[in-house]
Amino acid sequence: MDVPERVAVVGAGAVGLTVAHDLATGGARVTLFERDTPGSGMTGRAAGICYDAYAEDIDVSVADRAMTRIRSLSGTGGFTFHETPYVFLARDGDDAAATALTEAVERMRVHGRDVSTATADELGERFPIRTDDVALAGVAENAGWADPAAYVDLFVEKCEQTGVEFRVGDAVSVRADPPGVALDDERTDAFDAVVVAAGVHSRSLLVDAGYPIALKPYRVQALVGTCDYRGPTVYDATAESYLRPHPAGVLAGDGVEPVEADPDEWDETADDWFVRDTLDAVQQRAETAPTVERAWAGLCGATPDRNPLVGEVTDGVYVASGWHGHGFMWAPAIGELLAGELLGKTDVAVPDPFDPRRFDGDESFAVVEGMTVADDDAETTR
Ligand SMILES: Cc1cc2nc3c(=O)[nH]c(=O)nc-3n(C[C@H](O)[C@H](O)[C@H](O)COP(=O)(O)OP(=O)(O)OC[C@H]3O[C@@H](n4cnc5c(N)ncnc54)[C@H](O)[C@@H]3O)c2cc1C
CATH class of the missing domain: 3.50.50.60 (FAD/NAD(P)-binding domain)
Structure with a gap:
């Protein structure tokens, strides 16, 4: 062309x-x-979370390029990249997530990512979060968030x-x-x-x-809670929920609806159950009691x-x-x-x-959320 x-x-x-x-x-x-x-x-x-903790080589190359550029942009205009480690963890009793996490970290390291595994005690020594329910965690250093x-x-x-x-x-x-x-x-x-x-x-x-x-849209939710939180970004692979520090306290999300949503007709407000469960999850992990500042829903796009x-x-x-x-x-x-x-x-x-x-564009496929340590094809990634 x-x-x-x-x-x-x-x-x-x-x-x-x-x-x-x-x-x-x-x-x-x-x-x-x-x-x-x-x-x-x-x-x-x-939510503005950024990291290079990927297990697939192509994802790694894209994330590497993106992180380099985000860092180079930080400090320009009002844009700031906040360096914050990304912790992803499996809870006690969730052997599948722990196994997937171990394999994912190995593959991330093969691709040169600065990622390591941590036991509950090691995690607790380094970060101000609750860890007594943690079976195993991965800690990615090349990570952070931006507005x-x-x-x-x-x-x-x-x-x-x-x-x-x-x-x-x-x-x-x-x-x-x-x-x-x-x-x-x-x-x-x-x-x-x-x-x-x-x-x-x-x-x-x-x-x-x-x-x-x-392409299939699917609905996800997030909230900002007012509290005192100075810890890392945390993705709980067992609960499939995340939180990250925010100027108000914490930004947390999950509430993925793994079904196709109508991009022109969907509920933009967060569900009551999501707000309740997420506040509870933040309180458990961050050991601080947030009050909701705002909560919302949005759509993400899935491919086969x-x-x-x-x-x-x-x-x-x-x-x-x-x-x-x-x-x-x-x-x-x-x-x-x-x-x-x-x-x-x-x-x-x-x-x-x-x-x-x-793809032809008419494939039928299930929506699978991207923020996970396990993959349907046993390819631990994303
Ligand atoms: C709650 C939530 C949390 C998230 N957290 C993260 C995160 O932590 N990290 C991360 O990487 N991603 C996150 N995402 C995903 C991220 O928001 C999206 O992947 C990203 O914003 C997509 O950007 P985009 O430019 O492709 O689409 P959009 O930002 O949706 O932009 C598309 C634009 O197209 C415009 N448009 C549509 N139709 C037309 C038309 N006919 N003519 C003209 N304009 C049109 C729309 O108005 C819109 O402004 C999150 C998403 C949600 C909902």
Whole structure:
């Protein structure tokens, strides 16, 4: 394909903003269409946890690139990366999680990750968290968190500096052959390529354009609790819940509904059971009693093999979606990789396993949450 001169990017979340910026930096004329406001999609609901604790080589290479860039951005504008170890643990009696965790740590270490296992006592000596119910933990050092809203603000500014044209308030549809976008069914200006970075709406946009992708939205929940917590990020693999430090105290989540959600009709408020159970879980692990400051739900995107969908779906039409809850931390790398591919750079390429055309788009598959130490295929990863 010829290198596109004019590119339309659909969606100003973490991914669309990064891709738009990186394309513009590489010389493309970019127009970014956002139907609401930048960051108003799932990026504005993300917990902002970042780490490189992956067991698969491709995940490791993407996370490595992303973490390097996040660190380099820290301190720019109002964006800060808060270095915070990532602890993932299996509780007593959960032998399956403990075994998966042991295997995952071994494979992370094979890929050069700074990750080690810790017993309950070792964990308790290092961190101010309850550990007497812990069978085994992994501790990843190359980890932390950032405020997704600050990332959005930074990239809006960076996009503006590189000449990206913003079309905020324009809900567009996608056109193929030739690639383009339409507003109220009318094609806008001509484009050489379109990047669909519309999060969980990417599937319906591409279905309407005639190119379905294998993406299912599923609902997750989170809350911010006011309390005093200075510990690490903790993922409890037995309960499948997480918490991380937050300026107010703690940000915690789980509540994954492993069923397909309707991206246009879903409950944005957190469930009572989620708030109750999560406060309880925080109190147990962080040994502090939080009060809820705010709680919310959001949607993540699942794919059949848990790899994202990044690349060309048909001539000049690209997608970047399907993050299994990792889209914020991966955005800095995905932007570079996808922009590199469009701009024909030989040294930067989206990994082949992310090719969206590996699926027909009509597959039936179960939603599997991404934040786990166990994998259905016994491949301990993500
Ligand atoms: C509760 C929760 C916690 C999370 N925690 C983490 C975490 O700790 N770490 C992590 O890495 N990830 C996390 N995630 C996942 C993360 O939020 C997403 O993977 C990421 O934000 C996806 O970014 P995106 O740019 O692809 O999509 P979005 O941020 O959803 O952006 C898509 C944009 O497209 C726009 N759009 C849609 N349709 C159109 C249209 N027709 N025309 C124009 N614009 C359109 C939307 O308005 C939206 O702004 C979490 C998600 C949730 C819900």
